[in-house]
Amino acid sequence: MPIFFDVDDTLIDHHSAAEKGALALYRRHMARLSVALSEDEFLARWHESAERHFAAFAAGECSYQEQRRRRIRDFFGAELSDAEADALFGVYLAEYERGWALFPDVLLCLDALQGETLGVISNNATSATLGKLQATGIARRFAVIMTVDVAGVGKPDPVIFRAACAQAGAVAAHCVYVGDKLDTDALAAQRAGLQGVWLNRRAERPQGDPQVLEIRSLLELPKLLRNRGW
Template identity: 30%
Template sequence: MTVDGILFDVDDTLVDTKGAFAAALAAVRAEYLPHVPRAHEPQILSHWRTDPGGYYSRYTRGEMDHVTQRRLRAALLHETYGGAPVTESSFVAWDALFWGTFEKSWTAHDDARAALDVVVAAGLRVGVVTNAASRLQEHKLRVAGLAELPVLVGVDTLGFGKPDHRVFLEGARLLGADPARTAYVGDEPTVDALAAHQAGLTGVWLDRVGHRRGPGYAGSPAPDGGLRDVQDPDALRAAGVLVVTTLSELPAALGYGGSQAAR
């Protein structure tokens, strides 16, 4: 295949957001959930990332603001693990600890820089389409050392986010590329890769080892092609999605060299 441009997701695609969440939630456990053994921190992290209340999805649909979704997720986390109720007033200190630790922990994935260098050297246009606010993601990319990547579409651009097909099409338009000749790369199988494919782009699922959401991850409420397991690589391939396990595989998967092919 041939593409003229690549649109990237940010969190857990270019930036190790899982690692940053792990640090933030470890600080929260120690301060607010000290009765929960440290050994349970992976379960706390999984709870946050799977978002069983669906609050982040509601944020991306424009139904609530970013702080509200975070407060509601914090309240559900405390309820699940036997912590004190999170109120609007108590959330201020909670969020200062959580967000302060989270922001200090942003780093790029080890494979991000090299993959970007390869595709840019090949003449491809690159940009970001994200389900977070544009200014937040610009700041995050600067902290992670990837400031040259333009954030083309954030959840604030159209008032809603992925998996709505219009988000991907707007990203391709702003990139100046035909959607049919544009790839979208993200770590979420349905919200990112399958939705991009259904929008007419080349959808690429970055299935990093150890980075899948835990049990209970439901993916997207949008049509998923009848997938029974939204985190099954073979099912995603059968639905028309490319699957890579590292960004180092991406250039070869798209036909632009590299040392590995998509699995």
């Protein structure tokens, strides 16, 4: 049974890496901010801005490069040229990429699932997704790498989930998908006909949704699949 994973904050600790990148940008260029912000305020707003503009990219409303520029212009001014915005984003990106690391449960989980067809479904661009998987040494574990540029649209749209299932040669009902967001990952996968599993790493709520299976660590996944006869 094919098993698909989300990438950011499921396999790779995106949040910690993004925080390192945002801090590097803040510390080097805080004097250029349109509005003065404390470090904590900057970090909180950086994450919010990233989510918002990335969602626009995943929905096909702007290009990958454009979402990067919009995030920078939120903080450093709408009048920035593309080149200036790209240069500032580059400060963030260098530190963000240096921060890429797997969660400690990932390799143990993937090892336990050896022999299964594994894939990733990401709202990122293909080049960025491959770059992350290669940098962390897990790219060749996945037979399917489904991204927004391949599917034409991102999660929570059912199209991207079904495209991944089709590439794995399986119907949606016979596929499992695991991700860290209850809505755009687990529930969206359920709506597309897959079995959605919510990876609730931070124990955000005692129980997210009775329809969705919930795990707190990827170490729980192989047993969950075995118990269900998957």
